[in-house]
Amino acid sequence: xxxxxxxxxxxxxxxxxxxxxxxxxxxxxxxxxRIRQLGLSFFVYPGAMHSRFLxxxxxxxxxxxxxxxxxxxxxxxxxxxxxxxxxAILLHDVGHGPFSHxxxxxxxxxxxxxxxxxxxxxxxxxxxxxxxxxxALPKERAEASAIMNLAIRIFKDEYEKHFLHQLIxxxxxxxxxxxLCRDSFFCGVTEGSVASARIxxxxxxxxxxxxxxxxxxxxxxKFLVARRLMYWQVYLHHTSVAAEQLLxxxxxxxxxxxxxxxxxxxxxxxxxxLHGAVGENSKFLTHNSELLYWYAALDDSDLLSAIKVxxxxxxxxxxxxCECFANRQLFKGQLLESSLTEEECEALRNEYVAxxxxxxxxAEYFFVEHVSTSNTYSENGEAIGILFKDGSVRDIANxxxxxxxxxxxxxxxxxxxxxxxSER
Numbered sequence: 223x224x225x226x227x228x229x230x231x232x233x234x235x236x237x238x239x240x241x242x243x244x245x246x247x248x249x250x251x252x253x254x255x256r257i258r259q260l261g262l263s264f265f266v267y268p269g270a271m272h273s274r275f276l277x278x279x280x281x282x283x284x285x286x287x288x289x290x291x292x293x294x295x296x297x298x299x300x301x302x303x304x305x306x307x308x309x310a311i312l313l314h315d316v317g318h319g320p321f322s323h324x325x326x327x328x329x330x331x332x333x334x335x336x337x338x339x340x341x342x343x344x345x346x347x348x349x350x351x352x353x354x355x356x357x358a359l360p361k362e363r364a365e366a367s368a369i370m371n372l373a374i375r376i377f378k379d380e381y382e383k384h385f386l387h388q389l390i391x392x393x394x395x396x397x398x399x400x401x402l403c404r405d406s407f408f409c410g411v412t413e414g415s416v417a418s419a420r421i422x423x424x425x426x427x428x429x430x431x432x433x434x435x436x437x438x439x440x441x442x443x444k445f446l447v448a449r450r451l452m453y454w455q456v457y458l459h460h461t462s463v464a465a466e467q468l469l470x471x472x473x474x475x476x477x478x479x480x481x482x483x484x485x486x487x488x489x490x491x492x493x494x495x496l497h498g499a500v501g502e503n504s505k506f507l508t509h510n511s512e513l514l515y516w517y518a519a520l521d522d523s524d525l526l527s528a529i530k531v532x533x534x535x536x537x538x539x540x541x542x543x544c545e546c547f548a549n550r551q552l553f554k555g556q557l558l559e560s561s562l563t564e565e566e567c568e569a570l571r572n573e574y575v576a577x578x579x580x581x582x583x584x585a586e587y588f589f590v591e592h593v594s595t596s597n598t599y600s601e602n603g604e605a606i607g608i609l610f611k612d613g614s615v616r617d618i619a620n621x622x623x624x625x626x627x628x629x630x631x632x633x634x635x636x637x638x639x640x641x642x643x644s645e646r
Contacts, residue, residue, distance in 0.1 A: 227279060230407065231280060232403075236286075241352075241366045245313065248351065250316050251275065251312070253518060254274035255274075257319075258270070259276065259277045259401070260408075260457075262324070265461055265465045266456075267408070271408070277400055281399075302372060305369050306369050306375075306376055310390055313341060313344065314390055316345070317343070317344055317517075320522050324473075325520070328469070328470040330473060340514070342374070344518070345373065345374050345377065347514065383430065389432065392432065393603050394445065398445075399418040403415060406452060411452065411456055414452040417441045417444060420441045421438060428607065429615075431607060439608055442618055443618075454596070463555070464553040467640045468640075471588075472544055475539050475540050477498065487531040490516070491516045491517075492525065529547055533548055539584050542642075553590070553640035556639045558638060570585070588642040590641075591637070595635040596633070600631065606618040
């Protein structure tokens with residue numbers, strides 16, 4: 223028996239009634255329904271309200287299509303490998319925090335801990351859940367655990383069939399194919415639309431590595447151009463970045479107040495991290511069930527509810543920042559040709575000291591200098607290989623007559639001053 227889900231981007235998605243469906247039912251995965259895929263982009267594109275859960279479903283669907291296409295071309299993929307690869311892509315984002323990347327960028331997780339690390343830990347937890355769960359017979363539990371072990375190996379690129387990992391994480395993977403199609407759809411930005419179906423049909427495997435047949439080269443070129451446009455038009459839109467910087471300032475201030483002994487309203491999960499529970503011991507998150515429990519309890523609603531209450535905080539800095547966020551009075555962005563001088567920073571501090579009666583240190587919460595950068599293609603990453611009829615494989619940067627390595631790897635930068643508007 224299969225479950226059918228109606229996806230606005232790819233139509234009806236079919237979910238096998240087995241291990242994959244049980245993974246979908248796990249609380250860690252269901253939590254992704256409460257985390258926006260595009261973080262704070264809804265401040266710019268009101269339709270960008272889709273969830274990480276929907277993206278994970280779409281990526282799993284594209285993985286199924288990719289594996290089916292490869293099998294048709296004679297690539298040997300067992301049923302267990304296919305299920306494990308689909309499980310791995312379904313869980314690739316399970317460790318994302320509230321508003322996607324903002325939570326970790328705000329320093330709520332220290333010592334270099336990332337959502338990828340937490341995703342891996344959650345995968346181990348789900349594997350162990352299958353082993354001890356009463357949802358199936360012992361034989362079925364053993365099969366599910368074996369699939370999860372294989373999914374983890376594929377996710378970590380420790381499995382001999384490297385192309386399975388490439389489908390999950392590479393410069394042309396099903397993760398990117400889904401989020402470009404999905405994000406462009408919900409934002410109404412047509413420049414991000416890519417021919418995902420054609421790219422998947424053109425995929426093949428050569429010497430254990432994922433390649434794209436030469437007749438699909440134009441679709442790959444379109445994919446790379448679309449990715450560049452989506453970064454600057456959506457992901458790095460200056461208003462979205464301004465909202466993110468404002469939220470980072472809010473969380474930083476809240477954590478500073480809590481650590482100094484101030485009592486702030488917060489859900490139990492958010493309070494746990496505001497008190498610096500991760501702190502210097504964040505590297506132990508991978509084997510600390512308490513930390514993982516509270517992290518799994520966090521989602522966008524924890525931050526939004528706290529911000530609404532903090533808008534009435536007795537702390538001037540926190541209340542002003544939260545009121546601005548709640549009412550979309552975001553930081554104003556100003557393009558800079560060079561870094562701010564100390565004199566310019568001092569003038570900004572004095573402006574907010576006079577305006578709000580705060581200290582100079584506190585005044586720095588009302589402005590920030592930020593550099594946005596992205597690259598279309600990484601020359602240090604694994605190349606997108608184009609397979610020609612003679613059996614040779616060439617890097618897309620060399621095979622394309624439109625793109626070259628210099629164009630693809632160029633990293634444009636935009637330096638901004640984000641500051642509280644002069645008049646609210």
